[in-house]
Amino acid sequence: xxxxxxxxxxxxxxxxxxxxxxxxxxxxxxxxxxxxxxxxxxxxxxxxxxxxxxxxxxxxxxxxxxxxxxxxxxxxxxxxxxxxxxxxxxxxxxxxxxxxxxxxxxxxxxxxxxxxxxxxxxxxxxxxxxxxxxxxxxxxxxxxxxxxxxxxxxxxxxxxxxxxxxxxxxxxxxxxxxxxxxxxxxxxxxxxxxxxxxxxxxxxxxxxxxxxxxxxxxxxxxxxxxxxxxxxxxxxxxxxxxxxxxxxxxxxxxxxxxxxxxxxxxxxxxxxxxxxxxxxxxxxxxxxxxxxxxxxxxxxxxxxxxxxxxxxxxxxxxxxxxxxxxxxxxxxxxxxxxxxxxxxxxxxxxxxxxxxxxxxxxxxxxxxxxxxxxxxxxxxxxxxxxxxxxxxxxxxxxxxxxxxxxxxxxxxxxxxxxxxxxxxxxxxx
Amino acid sequence: xxxxxxxxxxxxxxxxxxxxxxxxxxxxxxxxxxxxxxxxxxxxxxxxxxxxxxxxxxxxxxxxxxxxxxxxxxxxxxxxxxxxxxxxxxxxxxxxxxxxxxxxxxxxxxxxxxxxxxxxxxxxxxxxxxxxxxxxxxxxxxxxxxxxxxxxxxxxxxxxxxxxxxxxxxxxxxxxxxxxxxxxxxxxxxxxxxxxxxxxxxxxxxxxxxxxxxxxxxxxxxxxxxxxxxxxxxxxxxxxxxxxxxxxxxxxxxxxxxxxxxxxxxxxxxxxxxxxxxxxxxxxxxxxxxxxxxxxxxxxxxxxxxxxxxxxxxxxxxxxxxxxxxxxxxxxxxxxxxxxxxxxxxxxxxxxxxxxxxxxxxxxxxxxxxxxxxxxxxxxxxxxxxxxxxxxxxxxxxxxxxxxxxxxxxxxxxxxxxxxxxxxxxxxx
Numbered sequence: 078x079x080x081x082x083x084x085x086x087x088x089x090x091x092x093x094x095x096x097x098x099x100x101x102x103x104x105x106x107x108x109x110x111x112x113x114x115x116x117x118x119x120x121x122x123x124x125x126x127x128x129x130x131x132x133x134x135x136x137x138x139x140x141x142x143x144x145x146x147x148x149x150x151x152x153x154x155x156x157x158x159x160x161x162x163x164x165x166x167x168x169x170x171x172x173x174x175x176x177x178x179x180x181x182x183x184x185x186x187x188x189x190x191x192x193x194x195x196x197x198x199x200x201x202x203x204x205x206x207x208x209x210x211x212x213x214x215x216x217x218x219x220x221x222x223x224x225x226x227x228x229x230x231x232x233x234x235x236x237x238x239x240x241x242x243x244x245x246x247x248x249x250x251x252x253x254x255x256x257x258x259x260x261x262x263x264x265x266x267x268x269x270x271x272x273x274x275x276x277x278x279x280x281x282x283x284x285x286x287x288x289x290x291x292x293x294x295x296x297x298x299x300x301x302x303x304x305x306x307x308x309x310x311x312x313x314x315x316x317x318x319x320x321x322x323x324x325x326x327x328x329x330x331x332x333x334x335x336x337x338x339x340x341x342x343x344x345x346x347x348x349x350x351x352x353x354x355x356x357x358x359x360x361x362x363x364x365x366x367x368x369x370x371x372x373x374x375x376x377x378x379x380x381x382x383x384x385x386x387x388x389x390x391x392x393x394x395x396x397x398x399x400x401x402x403x404x405x406x407x408x409x410x411x412x413x414x415x416x417x418x419x420x421x422x423x424x425x426x427x428x429x430x431x432x433x434x435x436x437x438x439x440x441x442x443x444x445x446x447x448x449x450x451x452x453x454x455x456x457x458x459x460x461x462x463x464x465x466x467x468x469x470x471x472x473x474x475x476x477x478x479x480x481x482x483x484x485x486x487x488x489x490x491x492x493x494x495x496x497x498x499x500x501x502x503x504x505x506x
Numbered sequence: 507x508x509x510x511x512x513x514x515x516x517x518x519x520x521x522x523x524x525x526x527x528x529x530x531x532x533x534x535x536x537x538x539x540x541x542x543x544x545x546x547x548x549x550x551x552x553x554x555x556x557x558x559x560x561x562x563x564x565x566x567x568x569x570x571x572x573x574x575x576x577x578x579x580x581x582x583x584x585x586x587x588x589x590x591x592x593x594x595x596x597x598x599x600x601x602x603x604x605x606x607x608x609x610x611x612x613x614x615x616x617x618x619x620x621x622x623x624x625x626x627x628x629x630x631x632x633x634x635x636x637x638x639x640x641x642x643x644x645x646x647x648x649x650x651x652x653x654x655x656x657x658x659x660x661x662x663x664x665x666x667x668x669x670x671x672x673x674x675x676x677x678x679x680x681x682x683x684x685x686x687x688x689x690x691x692x693x694x695x696x697x698x699x700x701x702x703x704x705x706x707x708x709x710x711x712x713x714x715x716x717x718x719x720x721x722x723x724x725x726x727x728x729x730x731x732x733x734x735x736x737x738x739x740x741x742x743x744x745x746x747x748x749x750x751x752x753x754x755x756x757x758x759x760x761x762x763x764x765x766x767x768x769x770x771x772x773x774x775x776x777x778x779x780x781x782x783x784x785x786x787x788x789x790x791x792x793x794x795x796x797x798x799x800x801x802x803x804x805x806x807x808x809x810x811x812x813x814x815x816x817x818x819x820x821x822x823x824x825x826x827x828x829x830x831x832x833x834x835x836x837x838x839x840x841x842x843x844x845x846x847x848x849x850x851x852x853x854x855x856x857x858x859x860x861x862x863x864x865x866x867x868x869x870x871x872x873x874x875x876x877x878x879x880x881x882x883x884x885x886x887x888x889x890x891x892x893x894x895x896x897x898x899x900x901x902x903x904x905x906x907x908x909x910x911x912x913x914x915x916x917x918x919x920x921x922x923x924x925x926x927x928x929x930x931x932x933x934x935x
Contacts, residue, residue: 208637209679214762237757240703241694245762246675246769250638250853251727260728262850265670265799274669276799279850298680298771299689299930325850328666333643333674334763340675341850342727370694370705421691421708421754421770422930424679501728501851 080165080353082172085486089175090183091193093123098480098489101175104168105348105490106153106313109199116202118148118156119194121348122175126194129171135188137174137181141166152206153349154428157293157312164312165353201347203254204315205291205428210252211418212287212319212339212432213244215409217363219437222449227327239367242409242417247319247432248340255493259342260501261471264325278500279322281454281468284475286387286445287317288404289432290411291349295425302425304375304416308352310425311411316346316385316477316493317432323448323468343432346477346493354488358382358481362410369413372420379410383490385436385479387445392472394462402438402445404479471499509594509782511601514915518604519612520622522552527909527918530604533597534777534919535582535742538628545631547577547585548623550777551604555623558600564617566603566610570595581635582778583857586722586741593741594782630776632683633744634720634857639681640847641716641748641768641861642673644838646792648866651878656756668796671838671846676748676861677769684922688771689930690900693754707929708751710883710897713904714864715816715874716746717833719840720778724854731854733804733845737781739854740840745775745814745906745922746861752877752897772861775906775922783917787811787910791839798842801849808839812919814865814908816874821901823891831867831874833908900928 082104089101099105099121109126110116117130130148132138141163147156156163174182182188214220217234220243224233237243253259261282265274295302295310302310319339326338362380383404388396409417414431435445444450447468451457454467469475474496480489511533518530528534528550538548538555546559559577561567570592576585585592603611611617643649646663649672653662666672682688690711694703724731724739731739748768755767791809812833817825838846843860864874873879876897880886883896898904903925909918 209677211677235760236701237696237703237760241758243758243762243765245765246677248638248640248675248852250855250858253727257727260851263730264850265666267666272665274666274799276801276849298682298686300932301692301930322850329670329672330761330763331664331666332759332763333672334759334761336672336674337846337850337852340852370703372705417766420705421693421751421766422689423677423766423769426679429679501730503729 080356082169083354083357085484087172088177089122090177091122091125091175096487097123098487098491099123100486101172102486103350103354103488104171105350107204107348108151108153108202110202111194112198116151118150118153120171124196126196126199128192128194131192138167138170141170151202152428153204154206157205157291158427160293161309164351168351168353201254203252204347204349207249207252207430208426208428210247210249210430211244212247212434213242213409213414214434215242215407215414216434216437216445217408218406218439219435219445219449222437222444226453240369242414244414244418245334247343251340252343252345254347255344255495257344258496258498259320259344260498262322262325262337262341263500264322264337265328266324267328274328279325281323282497283321283323283447283468284387285319285321285435286385286400286402286477287319287432287435288314288383288479289317289345289430290314292415292425292427292429292431294427296419298424299422301422302415302419304373304412307412307415310415311352313349313351314355315349316479316490318344318475318477318493318495319432320344344493344495346490348491350488350490355381355481357483358488360405363408365408372416373413375410375412379412380405380407383479383481385477388476389460389466390474390476391460391462391464394460396476397460399458400442400444400450402436402443404436406436406438407433469497471497473497509785511598512783512786514913516601517606518551519606520551520554520604525916526552527916527920528552529915530601531915532779532783532917533600534779536633536777537580537582537631539631540623541627545580547579547582549600553625555625555628557621557623560621567596567599570599580631581857582633583635586634586720587856589722590738593780597780597782630683632681633776633778636678636681636859637855637857639676639678639859640673641676641863642671642838642843643863644671644836644843645863645866645874646837647835647868648864648874648878651866651873655882669798671843673843673847674763676772680769681772681774683776684773684924686773687925687927688749688773689927691751691754691766691770692929693751693766694757695753696757703757708754710752711926712750712752712876712897713816714748714750715814715829715831715906716748716861716864717743717812717908718746718774718859718861719743721854721856721858721860723856725848727853728851730851731844731848733802733841736841736844739844740781742778742780743784744778745908745919747773747904747906747922747924748861749773773922773924775919777920779917779919784810784910786912786915787917789834792837794837801845802842804839804841808841809834809836812908812910814906817905818889818895819903819905820889820891820893823889825905826889828887829871829873829879831865831872833865835865835867836862898926900926902926
């Protein structure tokens with residue numbers, strides 16, 4: 078059954094620019110600080126943010142079973158816990174309230190003053206309290222590129238890669254929303270040719286073009302999520318920049334994996350786009366050869382056609398788009414990632430976040446990191462201002478954008494933009 | 507200045523058995539469900555649990571700046587956020603209230619009825635909401651044993667090990683308190699001699715004898731904790747069993763580290779013993795050669811002399827102690843771990859947990875895992891009931907105990923005991 082709020086013919090009475098990421102068919106969820114310094118849960122249509130807490134208080138969701146304070150919270154975790162049926166009821170109802178043919182709010186100037194904000198009046202927050210964050214490594218092109226550079230060009234993929242959606246645990250505490258500047262990390266690195274590590278600022282700070290999905294409470298400890306039910310436990314997706322320090326990574330990652338090379342910062346786009354909104358953009362995921370084990374065998378289209386691109390903007394300069402990729406290149410799907418993550422009974426909670434891993438496409442201009450785009454720095458990229466980049470420089474802003482487009486409807490994620498600042502100057506003694 | 511609540515001569519008016527882990531010099535913190543089904547924060551003396559929420563409501567902490575509901579919570583996170591000075595004031599005050607020479611509560615039968623519980627009346631909970639959990643790999647003996655078994659007996663330690671307190675992120679959601687049974691995990695493994703993985707129950711479930719420390723809010727994103735200030739941000743310690751599935755681990759862990767082999771369950775002892783209580787048991791940590799980089803150079807005694815032992819108890823049988831180790835063997839100290847973890851600005855919050863890694867001693871009977879004790883299963887251990895163990899069998903209970911002892915005072919952690927159940931029978935379709 079088609080989801081009625083996805084109807085391409087639908088228009089909102091709120092203005093929506095051509096090519097906006099946020100038409101009435103999107104209806105993402107986020108958390109923001111209002112002009113009155115109140116934190117609320119909201120959605121966005123065009124360039125208006127909508128206070129769902131206020132709408133609920135005024136009775137606009139009275140036919141949906143929701144607790145009174147469900148939107149008056151500083152995270153979406155409890156709403157996400159309410160489950161897929163509730164998410165859909167709320168999204169459909171928002172679609173109805175803002176439909177061009179519906180006048181209940183449209184004609185109520187007093188209510189509109191309370192619930193509508195322009196984007197410059199609000200400050201987006203982290204949308205969820207992230208309990209656990211896992212990062213996968215599910216782009217075959219990325220894993221192959223890394224394998225060629227650091228291991229064996231002839232056997233770039235490790236033996237387990239085609240059998241396992243390889244993943245590892247990351248650090249939740251360092252995940253920040255778009256707009257939060259981050260600092261170049263200090264750390265240990267091993268200079269080429271030396272066997273004594275040194276301490277200093279990372280010289281090889283990189284972005285990683287990723288997306289991440291956010292889960293609801295999925296199981297009890299011990300219980301497995303079957304691969305073909307996994308999507309029921311996925312609330313939605315965001316853009317994800319998994320900042321990486323390649324020199325720290327190289328020295329630390331054997332044998333227990335990346336740690337300080339990754340956990341200094343990861344940045345996400347603040348609006349969670351629901352799986353319902355992404356439904357029209359399903360595509361086949363890449364054919365898997367060899368066939369995975371039965372617990373990973375999925376039925377139907379589990380890939381999503383999401384265009385992705387990354388800009389680098391120097392402190393005084395215009396943006397240069399350095400790569401264009403697509404989420405559809407992912408070899409392992411979100412369903413397989415979640416089924417694998419819980420095959421051993423690992424508990425998944427509301428607000429957990431799972432990153433895709435770097436999303437590299439098949440061509441050199443679709444790679445998802447500077448490491449790959451410049452092939453370890455061997456082929457620097459030229460920016461529009463004439464300067465070159467092997468990796469990210471201090472005061473550069475990295476911006477990831479993502480959107481789907483089909484039948485005249487564009488559903489987007491907005492962006493995650495973050496500026497790399499120089500090393501933090503500590504105030505501690 | 508000595509901490510007055512540590513005075514070895516002090517006695518409580520509450521009964522304390524000889525060899526109890528919980529004399530009045532301990533005063534750990536935990537969270538429990540009372541006989542009235544209320545969750546409260548409490549402490550323990552002898553075999554009595556003490557409801558700090560009720561004590562606070564009745565005015566016993568009136569001279570300490572605390573919010574009214576600080577102990578009426580289901581986690582210690584907010585109390586831990588209050589910082590070291592407050593922890594010390596509260597612990598000293600508890601020590602005063604329960605001192606044999608103090609009659610304010612001792613002679614108030616009505617109050618005693620409200621605040622005192624016997625251990626069988628309560629149910630211990632997880633003491634903190636664990637935001638992020640990190641596991642280190644800081645026992646040189648353990649890293650050497652693993653290196654000998656799986657890599658190169660001649661070069662057992664990897665090149666970075668003597669320079670870095672190697673660690674990796676773990677899964678918070680699967681950490682459970684003592685007494686919670688866990689299930690044998692399902693997963694992928696690679697049979698010997700094959701290049702096709704199979705799916706099935708892990709055959710090599712193991713314990714890992716560890717301890718973990720719990721932090722308070724330590725920094726803002728970007729900021730580093732200096733090694734010689736790190737202890738200010740450590741609230742206390744627990745016993746930690748980092749359950750591991752060795753066959754799953756072997757197949758999955760290259761290149762991003764252990765994942766499903768570890769995140770099916772980890773078990774902790776429920777009482778957090780404060781660093782103040784552990785103060786008398788400081789010892790020199792092992793000499794570090796080569797000298798670590800300056801950001802890891804510590805001053806003073808940063809090791810702790812904590813006796814550790816592990817029992818295996820079959821379903822119908824008596825316990826067999828399979829190893830005796832000591833926390834003092836740790837090559838890298840908690841201070842170094844926390845300084846390293848934040849050298850890149852990674853944010854550390856109240857309630858974060860950091861595991862030591864398996865604590866193996868220098869002799870074969872002090873190794874911290876079955877993997878090492880039976881040397882990959884080559885030398886099975888004999889239990890008292892005559893059965894043998896290479897790894898842990900279904901229905902075995904693994905119990906870790908830990909205690910310090912000096913000048914007639916014993917400060918203990920109680921135990922973390924957990925039973926391994928067979929594979930979970932899912933109710934999902």
